[in-house]
Amino acid sequence: QKEVEQNSGPLSVPEGAIASLNCTYSDRGSQSFFWYRQYSGKSPELIMFIYSNGDKEDGRFTAQLNKASQYVSLLIRDSQPSDSATYLCAGVLYNQGGKLIFGQGTELSVKP
Amino acid sequence: GAGVSQTPSNKVTEKGKYVELRCDPISGHTALYWYRQSLGQGPEFLIYFQGTGAADDSGLPNDRFFAVRPEGSVSTLKIQRTERGDSAVYLCASSPSAGAYTDTQYFGPGTRLTVL
Numbered sequence: 001q002k003e004v005e006q007n008s009g010p011l012s013v014p015e016g017a018i019a020s021l022n023c024t025y026s027d028r029g030s031q032s033f034f035w036y037r038q039y040s041g042k043s044p045e046l047i048m049f050i051y052s053n054g055d056k057e058d059g060r061f062t063a064q065l066n067k068a069s070q071y072v073s074l075l076i077r078d079s080q081p082s083d084s085a086t087y088l089c090a091g092v093l094y095n096q097g098g099k100l101i102f103g104q105g106t107e108l109s110v111k112p
Numbered sequence: 113g114a115g116v117s118q119t120p121s122n123k124v125t126e127k128g129k130y131v132e133l134r135c136d137p138i139s140g141h142t143a144l145y146w147y148r149q150s151l152g153q154g155p156e157f158l159i160y161f162q163g164t165g166a167a168d169d170s171g172l173p174n175d176r177f178f179a180v181r182p183e184g185s186v187s188t189l190k191i192q193r194t195e196r197g198d199s200a201v202y203l204c205a206s207s208p209s210a211g212a213y214t215d216t217q218y219f220g221p222g223t224r225l226t227v228l
Contacts, residue, residue, distance in 0.1 A: 008152070034216070043203055043219040044155065064127060088154050097167050098207065099145060102154030 003027045004091050006103035009061050019076040021106050023089030033072045034100065035063060036088040044088055047074070079110045082106065114138070116220035118204050124226045125194055133189040133223045135207030144187050145217060147203040148178060155203055161187060162209075194227045200223070 006023045013019045023033070032051035036044035039059050045047040050056045052073070062075040080091055090100040117136045137144050147155035151176050155170040159210075169179070177181040177206055181187040191198055201224050205217040 004154075006154075036219075043126070043222045046216055046218070050218065077149070097155045097162065098143065098209075098217070099160055099162050099168065099171075100147075100155070100205075100217060102147075104152070104154045 003101045004089055004103040006087075006089050006106045009107040010109050011106055012111060013079050013107045015079060015081060017110075019077050019083065019108055019110070020080045021074040021087050021089075023072040023074075023077070023103055024070055025072065025091050025101075027091065027093070027101070031067075031094065032067055032092040033063070033065060033074075034090045034092065035061075035074045035092065037083075038086045038088055038105065040085075047087075047096065048106050053074050075109075079108075081110050084108055116204055116218055118202075118220040118223050120223060121221060122224045122226075123211060124228065126228050127194060128195060129194050130150070130166075131191050131225065133191075133192055133202050133225070135189070135204030135206075136186045137187070138218060141193075141206035141218075142184070142209055143207040143215070143217075144181060145205045145207070146187070146189050147205065149201045149203055151200075158189070158214050159206070176178045189227070194225075196227050199225055217224065 034049045035047040038044045046067045050065045060077045086105040088105045089103045145160040146158040149155040159169040176192045179189045193196045201222040203222045204220045207215045207217045
């Protein structure tokens with residue numbers, strides 16, 4: 001079992017809808033999670049991180065963490081075609097120098 | 113300020129050749145990470161440096177791979193006797209420190225390595 005798992009998609013949503021991206025993890029040593037967005041042919045860019053149980057909001061993005069269920073999600077409200085990209089979930093192993101363990105990424109397509 | 117830079121952006125080489133990939137981190141960042149990303153996959157950890165020393169090289173696939181960071185800034189990933197399976201995008205990231213609770217890793221643009 002991979003340490004961080006994501007549904008590879010593609011996930012298709014209409015413009016203006018809420019996109020929900022999910023991630024599960026197996027290593028309880030991962031206490032913080034980062035969401036990165038990656039456009040085709042580009043490097044990952046940070047969207048947000050979360051380390052406390054509950055919700056964290058930043059603009060149109062909300063990250064949710066449930067440590068008991070080992071589940072992380074990212075909600076994108078009012079989805080735009082420019083949000084079409086691959087979204088990478090990564091757990092941080094602080095006892096190993098902060099290295100990131102990535103899921104395989106979920107491809108999101110927002111249709112106009 | 114300047115972000116993480118990587119050179120070259122693309123490298124095409126022949127099987128068996130030696131290649132060097134360079135990473136210039138954000139100024140002042142003491143932690144530097146190398147990842148490898150194959151098509152359709154998330155990045156996979158290779159090695160990280162805290163200062164000049166390689167603190168964790170557990171992700172290096174075999175002894176053909178080696179990385180250095182002699183002055184605690186620029187890092188070079190070296191691959192000997194390249195194989196077709198080494199073809200991937202090699203990503204470098206830097207962070208203010210290694211393992212601090214909220215330190216963010218900032219990625220460079222990557223080097224796309226193609227081994228023919």
